[in-house]
Amino acid sequence: MLTLQCPYCGVDAEETELHAEGEAHLKRFGPGSSDDDFETYLFMRENPKGVHFERWRHSNGCGKFFHAARSTTTLEVFGTYSAQTYEPPQDIKDKITAKYPGWSWREFA
Amino acid sequence: MSNAVSALNSASFEGFATVTETGLRGMITLRGDLSSAKLKAAVKAATGAAIPDVRRVTTGKDGMAAWMSPDELLILCDYASVNDTIATLTAKLTGEHALAVNVSDARAVFRIAGDGAREVLAKLAPVDLSAGAFQAGDFRRSRIAQVAAAFWLNDDNSFELVCFRSVAQYVFDVLKVSAQPGGEVGFL
Ligand SMILES: [Zn+2]
Numbered sequence: 001m002l003t004l005q006c007p008y009c010g011v012d013a014e015e016t017e018l019h020a021e022g023e024a025h026l027k028r029f030g031p032g033s034s035d036d037d038f039e040t041y042l043f044m045r046e047n048p049k050g051v052h053f054e055r056w057r058h059s060n061g062c063g064k065f066f067h068a069a070r071s072t073t074t075l076e077v078f079g080t081y082s083a084q085t086y087e088p089p090q091d092i093k094d095k096i097t098a099k100y101p102g103w104s105w106r107e108f109a
Numbered sequence: 110m111s112n113a114v115s116a117l118n119s120a121s122f123e124g125f126a127t128v129t130e131t132g133l134r135g136m137i138t139l140r141g142d143l144s145s146a147k148l149k150a151a152v153k154a155a156t157g158a159a160i161p162d163v164r165r166v167t168t169g170k171d172g173m174a175a176w177m178s179p180d181e182l183l184i185l186c187d188y189a190s191v192n193d194t195i196a197t198l199t200a201k202l203t204g205e206h207a208l209a210v211n212v213s214d215a216r217a218v219f220r221i222a223g224d225g226a227r228e229v230l231a232k233l234a235p236v237d238l239s240a241g242a243f244q245a246g247d248f249r250r251s252r253i254a255q256v257a258a259a260f261w262l263n264d265d266n267s268f269e270l271v272c273f274r275s276v277a278q279y280v281f282d283v284l285k286v287s288a289q290p291g292g293e294v295g296f297l
Pocket of ligand 1: 006011061
């Protein structure tokens with residue numbers, strides 16, 4: 001079972017208190033954007049074997065959205081962090097690099 | 110106006126712990142900046158309670174304040190005085206980006222009391238309810254079986270639990286099953 005610490009209320013929440021909310025750090029392309037950008041925003045997702053960044057919601061808890069960095073193969077969690085950011089914090093990226101040198105995910109590495 | 114009644118009209122169940130629907134209770138959702146001096150003064154004036162720390166409840170002479178999220182408190186008070194409490198909050202929060210809403214009739218409150226109270230909840234919520242981990246004044250939003258709920262531990266070692274009124278019967282039923290004599294685990 002996956003356990004993630006909610007960065008807003010500090011609870012070590014197990015999976016049943018949480019709701020998966022898809023990929024993290026998506027940039028929204030709305031009305032007025034090009035068809036290509038809009039299609040990419042709507043449909044194109046990472047599906048990595050390994051390091052992944054996701055959005056979660058503490059739905060049976062404080063209700064807040066947050067981000068999590070984890071591995072899809074080992075289920076290890078590198079850390080969780082605020083949703084009010086455009087990129088993963090450096091300490092989490094460092095932690096991933098220590099374990100998986102040379103990793104990359106979208107524009108992050 | 111018709112008489113207000115609580116969801117289960119103070120229904121009670123005697124198992125290895127006692128489960129009681131506690132009747133009408135004033136409940137107010139207060140959203141705003143919890144670090145603001147104005148909000149702090151408003152909560153003090155309305156309830157006598159201080160702003161609770163993360164996942165804690167505080168008690169004043171006219172009510173309680175519970176930490177719901179980084180920008181939300183649940184204010185508990187007498188059902189009869191809920192409109193006055195909201196009036197005080199709203200007046201004190203003039204000019205502040207905040208909102209106080211009466212949710213009393215949208216919720217139900219249960220009390221779980223007795224030696225086995227911790228176990229009754231521990232069977233239903235993914236929360237560490239051991240004496241060392243969950244202490245008087247601690248507050249937790251979680252789930253009870255399949256529905257959202259929040260609960261806290263009083264000084265007298267009884268729990269109080271808040272859920273949506275629409276699921277009051279479900280919550281009462283699962284609490285009864287959990288408190289069934291013979292279902293003691295004897296671990297907590
Ligand atoms: Zn949370």
